[in-house]
């Protein structure tokens with residue numbers, strides 16, 4: 001992401017509806033001179049979703065996020081928040097977004113609590129009770145009277161999130177929220193994001209930690225060179241291609257037999273000795289019946305899945321090749 005730093009939230013101004021489209025970008029484009037940083041991007045996020053926004057370095061994620069936060073203007077295209085046009089009503093709509101972008105701009109010489117007081121004073125209408133609630137939400141009560149200078153990176157990140165939550169925003173935009181966190185901090189951040197979504201918030205977040213994204217997101221939007229290359233539910237994206245993972249004794253003998261079948265030419269053994277194979281008529285039941293009849297009863301048989309990392313790299317590579325053609 002860029003070096004831009006912001007931790008912000010603004011005032012909540014209205015209820016949101018069930019199944020509401022919280023964010024929609026339509027042909028959103030941003031150019032810097034001749035370079036197209038974001039290229040006709042169409043994204044849609046519904047209330048209650050946690051959407052992972054992925055892409056290699058320089059793909060256009062930060063530029064997109066900065067446009068959604070009203071920090072830079074699109075060259076072309078539109079952004080609608082809660083069904084209303086951002087360009088026409090920024091003062092009404094931006095208060096409903098809380099954002100944590102890169103390292104939050106905190107006052108290091110003040111305590112954690114005084115930071116929230118200071119941001120609360122800028123936003124207006126933030127009560128002491130709200131500050132208590134937000135401190136508890138991010139698990140910083142015990143350290144709230146310590147100066148932020150003494151905080152770990154993970155604690156600063158959580159305080160940044162507390163600032164973003166101060167005014168109870170409907171949509172949270174988090175740019176690399178796990179940035180600099182240790183494994184325990186990453187788990188805490190994941191649980192916190194789950195709790196926030198269970199409370200009715202919607203989250204769009206960027207990350208380079210694909211295993212983390214796979215665990216946390218309901219949906220993933222991938223961009224490359226400013227263009228959307230995938231926008232799918234995690235299960236759809238990681239679903240295998242009709243192959244099965246079979247654990248059985250005599251895997252090698254079963255493989256030899258399967259490879260003689262018209263449907264089984266692509267079968268192989270993985271590094272742990274499991275049999276990875278297509279199935280007759282693409283059905284797990286048919287494969288199981290075949291193995292039983294052939295005298296190779298399977299101990300287990302499950303549809304193969306791909307991990308997000310494999311999917312991500314194949315998407316980015318195939319997209320780059322298309323671009324080069």
Ligand SMILES: Nc1ncnc2c1ncn2[C@@H]1O[C@H](COP(=O)(O)OP(=O)(O)OP(=O)(O)O)[C@@H](O)[C@H]1O
Pocket residue numbers: 001002032035036037055056057058059060061062063064
């Ligand atoms: N202020 C700017 N002036 C000129 N070019 C810019 C500016 N900001 C971003 N760009 C260019 O726009 C493209 C997209 O950058 P952006 O920071 O949005 O990518 P990103 O997906 O956030 O990358 P990363 O994962 O590295 O943070 C890059 O080619 C970048 O060099």
